[in-house]
Amino acid sequence: MDLNLAGIRLDVTEDGYLSDLSQWNKEIAIExxxxxxxxxxxxHWEVIDYIQEKYKNDEALSIRGIKKSGVINIKEFYDxxxxxxxxISTLIAGIPKxxxxx
Amino acid sequence: xxxxxxxxxxxxxxxxxxxxxxAFVMANGARMEGIESEIFFTFFGLEAIQKxxxxxxxxxxxxxxxxxxxxxxxxxxxxxAFATKMMKKEMEKLDMPxxxxxxxxxxxxxxxxxxxxxxxxxxxxxxxxxxxxxDGILTIGDFYSRADKPGTHLLFI
Numbered sequence: 001m002d003l004n005l006a007g008i009r010l011d012v013t014e015d016g017y018l019s020d021l022s023q024w025n026k027e028i029a030i031e032x033x034x035x036x037x038x039x040x041x042x043x044h045w046e047v048i049d050y051i052q053e054k055y056k057n058d059e060a061l062s063i064r065g066i067k068k069s070g071v072i073n074i075k076e077f078y079d080x081x082x083x084x085x086x087x088i089s090t091l092i093a094g095i096p097k098x099x100x101x102x
Numbered sequence: 103x104x105x106x107x108x109x110x111x112x113x114x115x116x117x118x119x120x121x122x123x124x125a126f127v128m129a130n131g132a133r134m135e136g137i138e139s140e141i142f143f144t145f146f147g148l149e150a151i152q153k154x155x156x157x158x159x160x161x162x163x164x165x166x167x168x169x170x171x172x173x174x175x176x177x178x179x180x181x182x183a184f185a186t187k188m189m190k191k192e193m194e195k196l197d198m199p200x201x202x203x204x205x206x207x208x209x210x211x212x213x214x215x216x217x218x219x220x221x222x223x224x225x226x227x228x229x230x231x232x233x234x235x236x237d238g239i240l241t242i243g244d245f246y247s248r249a250d251k252p253g254t255h256l257l258f259i
Contacts, residue, residue: 060197062197063130063134063207063211064197064198064199064203064207065197067203067206067207067210073210074207074210074211075210075212078133078210078211078212082136083136084134084135084136085134086134087134087135087136100197101127101131102127102130102131102196102197102198102199
């Protein structure tokens with residue numbers, strides 16, 4: 001599927017996740033966040049950096065990992081990305097939807 | 103688009119590790135999808151929220167055909183502890199948190215945790231026997247009133 005965002009034609013999955021992280025940039029993140037009703041703050045960017053780093057190092061993302069991250073606690077994570085924090089934060093960060101059940 | 107499930111209410115009535123984790127994984131999974139979730143701990147399910155007992159839940163080796171060992175062997179001393187140790191090892195590999203940590207995660211995620219009044223009275227438990235994350239002690243009637251919106255589902259484990 002194609003998605004036009006921030007003047008760029010993006011390749012996305014059926015769920016709207018970017019197929020290729022190299023297409024991602026900050027303007028695209030801002031637009032993706034807007035679609036989720038989120039205005040990105042410094043704390044959001046910190047979390048995005050963290051999960052992108054995890055993804056690049058091939059480490060699985062989980063809510064337990066968030067608890068141990070030292071970047072954010074679980075309550076703040078739910079407040080920043082309401083309605084499914086891992087699902088929404090990965091979408092904004094341009095990385096695939098996590099497949100884990102925990 | 104999106105799920106019609108808006109709220110999941112779980113009743114955990116058993117204290118075997120596989121049942122407790124079933125409730126925890128589903129309750130956490132709901133929160134991760136933006137669905138509300140709550141757990142009502144009753145009868146033996148109360149073991150999972152007692153400070154002194156929660157890290158000592160076991161997998162059942164007797165009367166559990168899925169263990170694929172003869173029932174008489176399953177009853178030998180140490181079998182339950184051994185099977186539990188093996189299972190915990192596998193769970194750790196999948197980064198599944200231990201019971202106490204899982205309850206903290208659930209509470210932080212906004213999953214409400216309730217203890218059943220009748221079972222608390224029956225087992226002569228006090229509030230201080232329970233973990234701090236418990237949101238309160240409810241009757242079953244109170245718990246039904248938590249089903250306050252369309253798309254609520256209730257599951258007995």
